[in-house]
Amino acid sequence: KAGVTQTPRYLIKTRGQQVTLSCSPISGHRSVSWYQQTPGQGLQFLFEYFSETQRNKGNFPGRFSGRQFSNSRSEMNVSTLELGDSALYLCASSLSPGMGAKNIQYFGAGTRLSVL
Amino acid sequence: GQNIDQPTEMTATEGAIVQINCTYQTSGFNGLFWYQQHAGEAPTFLSYNVLDGLEEKGRFSSFLSRSKGYSYLLLKELQMKDSASYLCAVGDNQGGKLIFGQGTELSVKP
Numbered sequence: 001k002a003g004v005t006q007t008p009r010y011l012i013k014t015r016g017q018q019v020t021l022s023c024s025p026i027s028g029h030r031s032v033s034w035y036q037q038t039p040g041q042g043l044q045f046l047f048e049y050f051s052e053t054q055r056n057k058g059n060f061p062g063r064f065s066g067r068q069f070s071n072s073r074s075e076m077n078v079s080t081l082e083l084g085d086s087a088l089y090l091c092a093s094s095l096s097p098g099m100g101a102k103n104i105q106y107f108g109a110g111t112r113l114s115v116l
Numbered sequence: 117g118q119n120i121d122q123p124t125e126m127t128a129t130e131g132a133i134v135q136i137n138c139t140y141q142t143s144g145f146n147g148l149f150w151y152q153q154h155a156g157e158a159p160t161f162l163s164y165n166v167l168d169g170l171e172e173k174g175r176f177s178s179f180l181s182r183s184k185g186y187s188y189l190l191l192k193e194l195q196m197k198d199s200a201s202y203l204c205a206v207g208d209n210q211g212g213k214l215i216f217g218q219g220t221e222l223s224v225k226p
Contacts, residue, residue: 004158033212043159043203043216056211090159092214099146099207101166105214107151107158 002027004093004108012114018079021111025072025093032074033105034066037088046089049074050097078113086115118142120217122204127223128194136189136202136220144209148180148187151203153219159203162189191222199224 005024013019025032033056034046045058049068066076072093078085089112092105119141128134140148147166151159165171165180165187177190191198204217 031212033214035214035216042218043205043214045208045213045215048212050212056213058213094212097211099166099212101164103212104149104161104164105212106161109156109158 004091004106006089006091006108006111008111009109010112010114012116013081014116015081015083017081018077019081019113020075020077021089021091021113023074023076023091023093023108025074025091026106029093029095029106030072031094031097031103032068032072033092033094034074034076035090035092036060037090037110038086043090046076048097055097081115083115086113088112118206118208118215120204120206120215122202122217122220124218125221125223127225128191130194130196130224130226132194133190133192134194134222136191136204136222138187138189138204138217140185140187140204140206140217142206142208142215145182146207146209148178149205149207149214150176150178150187150189151205153201153203155200162202194224196224196226198222 031050033048048056068074088110090110150162153159163178201219205214
């Protein structure tokens with residue numbers, strides 16, 4: 001069974017641009033969560049999607065948005081990029097929302113975004 | 117507030133045992149997770165504890181004490197490939213949100 005797939009793996013953008021990152025969950029998984037990982041802040045929760053609906057949102061500005069499609073694939077978008085947005089963006093999928101032994105989040109390898 | 121503490125770095129010798137501690141103070145609790153992350157790779161799931169006690173899985177064991185807000189990950193018979201970052205995370209009461217510590221960078225020396 002294929003794991004979580006994130007594309008692209010690497011991205012270089014300049015300040016003010018916008019970017020869209022893609023995540024394909026493990027087959028059968030319907031919940032997708034996004035995290036930002038930086039050396040200073042570690043892994044921070046961005047948002048969670050299930051059934052094409054955002055269920056939960058972290059403490060990030062409105063420039064960060066996302067969506068989920070009917071096939072459970074998800075995208076996140078960052079508009080008006082700032083230097084501080086340089087980070088590894090990780091997507092995780094699970095069978096359904098919530099926590100539990102049957103609802104472990106499995107991560108993709110991430111998209112490394114560099115903002116110049 | 118949400119606070120998860122774990123040591124920044126640890127060093128251990130191949131074949132030895134190492135214990136990585138994690139303390140947490142969070143407004144909600146819905147399980148304690150450990151992930152392993154090699155440089156440039158995806159975090160991989162190691163263990164999940166929701167009840168007090170020890171969970172053993174091969175060379176890896178994880179312990180939880182909810183009353184003390186404390187967990188540890190025990191790695192036995194260390195191998196060079198165990199050199200990685202180990203992430204402690206608490207499941208929040210809000211859906212699928214994981215709150216992570218900063219990670220412990222483990223170096224295994226020959």
